[in-house]
Amino acid sequence: xxxxxxxxxxxxxxxxxxxxxxxxxxxxxxxxxxxxxxxxxxxxxxxxxxxxxxxxxxxxxxxxxxxxxxxxxxxxxxxxxxxxxxxxxxxxxxxxxxxxxxxxxxxxxxxxxxxxxxxxxxxxxxxxxxxxxxxxxxxxxxxxxxxxxxxxxxxxxxxxxxxxxxxxxxxxxxxxxxxxxxxxxxxxxxxxxxxxxxxxxxxxxxxxxxxxxxxxxxxxxxxxxxxxxxxx
Numbered sequence: 001x002x003x004x005x006x007x008x009x010x011x012x013x014x015x016x017x018x019x020x021x022x023x024x025x026x027x028x029x030x031x032x033x034x035x036x037x038x039x040x041x042x043x044x045x046x047x048x049x050x051x052x053x054x055x056x057x058x059x060x061x062x063x064x065x066x067x068x069x070x071x072x073x074x075x076x077x078x079x080x081x082x083x084x085x086x087x088x089x090x091x092x093x094x095x096x097x098x099x100x101x102x103x104x105x106x107x108x109x110x111x112x113x114x115x116x117x118x119x120x121x122x123x124x125x126x127x128x129x130x131x132x133x134x135x136x137x138x139x140x141x142x143x144x145x146x147x148x149x150x151x152x153x154x155x156x157x158x159x160x161x162x163x164x165x166x167x168x169x170x171x172x173x174x175x176x177x178x179x180x181x182x183x184x185x186x187x188x189x190x191x192x193x194x195x196x197x198x199x200x201x202x203x204x205x206x207x208x209x210x211x212x213x214x215x216x217x218x219x220x221x222x223x224x225x226x227x228x229x230x231x232x
Contacts (some may be wrong), residue, residue, distance in 0.1 A: 004050045011050075011083045018086070031058070034089055038062050038096035041071075043088060054080050055088065061097040063103065070095055099216045123195035124168035126175050131185035133160025138181060143204045145174035155213055161229065164204070165196040165215065190228035196221050199230045 012025045015032070024033045030049075034041040039062035046053040054075075060067040072089050076083040093170060133139060140228040141153045142162055147170030155161040162178070164171045198205070199216045207213055210229070217225045 005152045006163055007050050007083065008045070011085060015085055015089070017099065019089070023089075032085060034092070036093065036096065038090070038100060041092045043085065050083065054078070057088075059094060060095075060184065062099040065099055067092070067099070068093050072188065084205070098167045111170065122168040122193060124164065124171040125163070125165040125190075125192050125194060126171055126188060126230055127161040127190035127225065128164075128175065128178075129187045129229070130160030130183060132158045133162075139206070141181070142178065143206055145170060145204060146177070147173065148203075150174055150204070151198055151202045153198065153200075154204060154206045154214055155208070155210065157177065157196070161210070161213055163213070164195070165198070165223070167228065189230075192224075 005034045012032070013218075016025065019034065025031075026033070030045045032041075032043045032045065034043075040059065041057075042059040044056040044058050046056060049055060057068050057072055057075075060140050069090070071092055074095070075084070075088055078087055103184075127183045133142065137209070139154065139156050145152075145164065147167060150166035152162065152164035152165055152166075153164075164174055174190070197215060199218055201208050205216065207216060210231075213229075214222055214226065214231075
């Protein structure tokens with residue numbers, strides 16, 4: 001056995017100790033096979049390896065991606081005539097990690113794209129008539145829906161009137177919470193799957209009189225509101 005054979009035996013023995021379950025050396029074919037959870041690598045050692053010839057990358061892949069070309073580019077600077085199999089395996093592992101990160105990034109980007117292209121959440125508007133709205137705590141709760149995306153109007157006194165509009169889930173959550181309170185009368189007078197835009201803008205505003213409600217629901221919704229309130 002010459003010096004080159006001794007060096008190769010020592011290199012292979014070291015690699016087998018480093019990767020006992022992942023690396024296999026075929027002395028007849030002079031090929032090294034390496035497998036990890038991320039990919040697989042196959043390297044042929046020419047007769048001149050450890051003298052004047054670099055290893056030959058037969059296969060390198062991660063998932064469905066062929067990494068031979070990428071790996072060959074990254075190992076061109078490795079010294080010819082020296083033990084480089086451990087460096088090749090390390091570079092291959094780095095490539096596999098990059099592929100995994102890229103795949104995870106693509107999956108995240110696709111998920112984000114899917115989320116942003118989904119149909120918008122359904123809208124809803126509900127008009128409620130109350131026998132009265134006087135209790136301070138009830139008035140505060142009427143003005144504070146769980147979702148900040150819900151807007152509307154609240155008129156205390158006799159009768160009490162509540163109008164809520166926005167995402168359907170937020171509107172109905174707030175209405176259901178209010179229903180659980182002790183009311184002399186709580187009637188949903190109007191409900192639609194359309195969103196109303198109020199003159200005051202966003203948020204829930206308390207107004208003093210019915211005429212203020214009529215103004216704030218806006219010209220486009222005035223007829224619907226007045227009909228719901230039985231003002232026509």
